[in-house]
Structures are given as structure tokens and as C-alpha cells.
Amino acid sequence: MEPESNDQKQFDAQVNRTGKFALEIFAGVGVFAAIVMSTIALMHSTDSSTTTTVIRTVGAAPTTQSLPASVSGTIEHVTKGCHTLNIEGMAQSAPTATVHLAVGGKLNLQDNDVMPHKLFRVSGPQPSFTNADMTRMGARSTVSFPAAGTYVLSTKAGEDYTKGIKTIGEDNTLKIRVVVGGAPA
Numbered sequence: 721m722e723p724e725s726n727d728q729k730q731f732d733a734q735v736n737r738t739g740k741f742a743l744e745i746f747a748g749v750g751v752f753a754a755i756v757m758s759t760i761a762l763m764h765s766t767d768s769s770t771t772t773t774v775i776r777t778v779g780a781a782p783t784t785q786s787l788p789a790s791v792s793g794t795i796e797h798v799t800k801g802c803h804t805l806n807i808e809g810m811a812q813s814a815p816t817a818t819v820h821l822a823v824g825g826k827l828n829l830q831d832n833d834v835m836p837h838k839l840f841r842v843s844g845p846q847p848s849f850t851n852a853d854m855t856r857m858g859a860r861s862t863v864s865f866p867a868a869g870t871y872v873l874s875t876k877a878g879e880d881y882t883k884g885i886k887t888i889g890e891d892n893t894l895k896i897r898v899v900v901g902g903a904p905a
Contacts, residue, residue, distance in 0.1 A: 815892035844871035
């Protein structure tokens with residue numbers, strides 16, 4: 721009887737090992753699937769390939785009387801593309817935006833990214849910059865637009881404040897197109 725008992729114990733031990741191994745495999749597959757689904761959801765939620773136009777108006781269509789005198793926004797860190805713009809009135813963050821302002825209007829930007837940004841003119845009339853070098857998180861810059869026209873702005877990003885921050889894909893090139901015309905709202 722003892723050999724049968726010993727065989728039974730060995731059989732039970734093998735079943736336990738096999739069952740534990742199978743459970744570990746299933747758990748690993750589940751964790752892997754969760755990571756893949758989370759990564760896909762994150763990439764989808766931070767898809768920054770769109771351009772957003774921001775027009776805050778009093779009426780249904782922008783007129784010279786309804787253009788805003790100022791608009792605020794932030795430069796933010798994202799996993800896919802490294803940084804993006806979130807301008808007041810945007811449905812979602814994007815690397816490019818178009819803003820409509822009244823003559824004399826102002827764009828107020830705050831750098832909430834994990835790296836410094838220097839704001840500069842790419843094309844159009846010359847705006848007036850205050851604190852164009854945003855050298856720390858929370859730094860603010862104001863751009864004033866003295867004349868009607870289309871201004872195109874961009875930023876030059878510096879090095880991360882903290883080493884080891886990982887992002888997916890190429891860094892976005894931030895671009896803000898500011899269309900100025902009319903009297904302040």
C-alpha cells in the first residue's frame with residue numbers, strides 16, 4: 721500500500737506544479753494583454769497629429785467686434801511626441817493650433833513641459849515677446865500682436881530638466897498660427 725500512497729503523492733505534487741505553472745502563464749498573458757491595451761489607449765489618447773483652430777467669439781461667427789483681446793494656453797508634456805499645445809478653447813491638445821485675435825491682442829503661454837522652450841517668430845509681422853525664454857516649469861511668456869496679419873510662432877525645446885524621461889516617436893514641432901484683425905473684444 722505504501723508504493724501506491726507514494727505514487728499518489730508524486731502525482732498530486734506534479735498536478736500542483738503543472739497547475740501553478742499554467743496559472744502563471746495565464747496570469748502573464750493577462751498582464752501582457754493589459755499592457756498592450758493600455759499602450760494602445762495611451763497612444764490613441766495622445767494622438768497629436770491634428771490641428772485645432774481656436775476662435776472665441778461673442779456671436780456665432782467671428783467678426784472684428786467679437787475677436788478676443790487675449791487667449792491663454794500651455795505647453796504640456798505627453799508620452800507620444802514629447803510636448804503639445806493646449807490653447808484655451810481647444811477640444812484636445814495638439815502640436816499645432818490656429819488662434820484668432822483682435823489687433824493689439826495677446827497670447828499668454830505657460831511652459832508646463834519637462835523641458836524649457838524658447839518662443840520665436842517663424843513668419844509674418846514681428847510680434848512683441850515678453851519672456852520668450854521659458855527656462856523652468858511654470859514659466860510664462862506673453863506675445864503681443866500690434867498689427868493685423870497672420871503670425872506664425874514656434875518653440876525651440878531644450879533638454880529635459882530630469883534625465884530618464886521616455887517618450888514615443890519623434891518630438892512634436894509646436895506651431896501656433898495667429899490670425900490678427902479687428903478691434904479688441
